[in-house]
Amino acid sequence: MYLKEVVCDSCGFLCDPGTPVTACPDCGSPLKLRYDFDRMEREVKKDELSGTGISRYRDLIPLDEPPISLGEGGTPVVLSSSISKDLSGELYLKLEFVNPTGSFKDRGTVITVSKAREWGIEVVADDSSGNAGASLAGYSARAGLDCTIYVPASASGGKIVQVKSYGAELKEVPGPRERATEKIVEDTAGTNTYYASHNLSPYFSEGIKTLAYEISEGFEWNPPEHVVVPVGGGALLVGIHSGFQDLARLGWIDRIPRLHGIQAEACDPVVRAYENSWDRTRPTESGPTIAEGVHISNPDRGKEILEAIRATGGVALSVSESQVKRSIQELARKEGLFVEPTSAVPLAGLKQLSDQGVIESGERVVVPVTGSGLKDIEDWKGF
Ligand SMILES: [Zn+2]
Numbered sequence: 001m002y003l004k005e006v007v008c009d010s011c012g013f014l015c016d017p018g019t020p021v022t023a024c025p026d027c028g029s030p031l032k033l034r035y036d037f038d039r040m041e042r043e044v045k046k047d048e049l050s051g052t053g054i055s056r057y058r059d060l061i062p063l064d065e066p067p068i069s070l071g072e073g074g075t076p077v078v079l080s081s082s083i084s085k086d087l088s089g090e091l092y093l094k095l096e097f098v099n100p101t102g103s104f105k106d107r108g109t110v111i112t113v114s115k116a117r118e119w120g121i122e123v124v125a126d127d128s129s130g131n132a133g134a135s136l137a138g139y140s141a142r143a144g145l146d147c148t149i150y151v152p153a154s155a156s157g158g159k160i161v162q163v164k165s166y167g168a169e170l171k172e173v174p175g176p177r178e179r180a181t182e183k184i185v186e187d188t189a190g191t192n193t194y195y196a197s198h199n200l201s202p203y204f205s206e207g208i209k210t211l212a213y214e215i216s217e218g219f220e221w222n223p224p225e226h227v228v229v230p231v232g233g234g235a236l237l238v239g240i241h242s243g244f245q246d247l248a249r250l251g252w253i254d255r256i257p258r259l260h261g262i263q264a265e266a267c268d269p270v271v272r273a274y275e276n277s278w279d280r281t282r283p284t285e286s287g288p289t290i291a292e293g294v295h296i297s298n299p300d301r302g303k304e305i306l307e308a309i310r311a312t313g314g315v316a317l318s319v320s321e322s323q324v325k326r327s328i329q330e331l332a333r334k335e336g337l338f339v340e341p342t343s344a345v346p347l348a349g350l351k352q353l354s355d356q357g358v359i360e361s362g363e364r365v366v367v368p369v370t371g372s373g374l375k376d377i378e379d380w381k382g383f
Contacts, residue, residue, distance in 0.1 A: 002044075004036045008027060011024060013026040022196070041249075041250055054207065062206055065114070068139060072107055073107055073214065077215075083331075088361045089226065092366045092367070094214075094369065097372040101137075104371070106135050108205065109139045112196045117143050123194065124136065125150065127151070127181045131375070133150075133151060136198070137149055152173060152175070177295055208242075209246060212240045212243025225363040229346055231261035232295065233296050234270075236370070241311070259312045265289075265320050266287040271318045274306060280302050280303040283298040291324055291345050319352070331347060346368075
C-alpha cells in the first residue's frame with residue numbers, strides 16, 4: 001500500500017492511518033489521504049493493471065487486504081445515440097446503478113467497510129437520504145458488522161425497505177435532512193460506534209476515485225473533455241477530481257476533464273457560491289425536490305467542490321423540477337434506462353451546457369448514471 005499519511009487540509013492535523021477517523025479530530029474539516037507518489041510512479045504501471053472492478057486499481061487506493069467485496073466497479077459505459085442527437089457533443093453514460101446495491105456509493109462503501117474491519121470496528125452508522133445508507137447496510141451485512149442508518153422521515157420507501165432487508169437498524173429522524181446528521185453526531189460521540197459518514201470520510205472518497213480511473217482507462221487514457229455530475233454532499237465530484245489528479249500526477253493522462261456540478265434549483269448552495277465567486281458554500285434555505293440525493297443545503301465539502309469545479313474550468317448550474325422529470329422520461333423512453341431523479345439532474349443540466357456553448361461540437365461528455373429508478377418506484381405512482 002502506498003498510503004503515507006492522513007492529514008487535515010485546513011489545520012494540518014496529522015492522523016494515524018491505523019486509527020478510525022471520520023473528520024479532523026481538531027477542527028472537524030474533511031481529511032485528505034496522502035500517498036508516496038514517487039514510489040508509486042516507479043512501481044505501478046498502467047499497462048500492468050490486472051483484475052476487475054475496483055481491485056484493478058488496488059495500488060492507487062488504501063487497501064492492505066482484499067476488500068469486503070460484493071463485485072463493485074467495472075460498470076459499463078454506453079454511447080447515448082438518441083440524447084446525443086440533441087446536444088453539441090457526444091454523450092456517454094456510465095451505468096453506476098448496476099453496482100451491487102444499486103448506486104455508485106458502493107465504490108466508497110467498500111473501502112469504508114474494509115477499513116472498519118481492519119481497525120477492528122464492530123458497529124457502524126451513517127446518515128443518508130437512502131443510497132449511501134442502503135450501501136453501508138449491504139456491505140456491513142457482508143462484513144458481519146452491526147449497522148444503524150439515520151434517515152430523514154421523508155426518505156423513499158424503496159430505499160428504506162432495502163436498508164431493513166440487510167438487517168440494519170433504521171432510525172427515522174423528523175425534520176429536515178440536516179437534523180439526521182445532527183442526531184447521529186450526538187448519538188455516536190464517545191461510543192464504540194464508528195460514524196462511517198459517506199459525506200465526510202476520507203476513505204469513502206478514495207473509493208469514488210476509481211470512477212475517474214475507469215473512465216480514463218475506458219477511453220484508453222485519453223479522458224473525455226467533460227464529466228457532468230449531480231452535486232449534493234460533494235463526495236462524487238470531489239472523489240472524481242481527486243482520481244483524475246492522481247492519474248495526471250502519475251503521468252497516465254495528459255489532461256483533466258472539465259468537471260461540471262449540477263444541482264436542483266430548490267437546493268443549490270454550490271451554484272450560489274459559484275455565481276457569487278465565494279470560496280466556500282453558505283447554508284441556504286431549501287425547498288422540496290424529487291432529487292433527494294442532492295438535497296443538502298450545507299455541504300461539508302463545499303470548499304472542495306468549488307475548488308474542483310474552478311480548477312478544471314467547470315461550471316455549476318441548477319435545474320428545475322420539471323427539467324429533472326423530463327430527463328427521467330427521456331432516459332427511460334429514448335435510452336431504456338430507468339433511473340432515480342438524482343441521476344437525471346446532470347442530464348437536465350447537460351442541455352443548458354450545450355445551449356450555452358460550454359460543450360462544443362465533437363467533444364465527449366461522460367455522465368455517471370448514479371442510481372436505479374427502482375429504489376424510488378413508490379414516488380412514481382401515476383407518472
Ligand atoms: Zn483540522
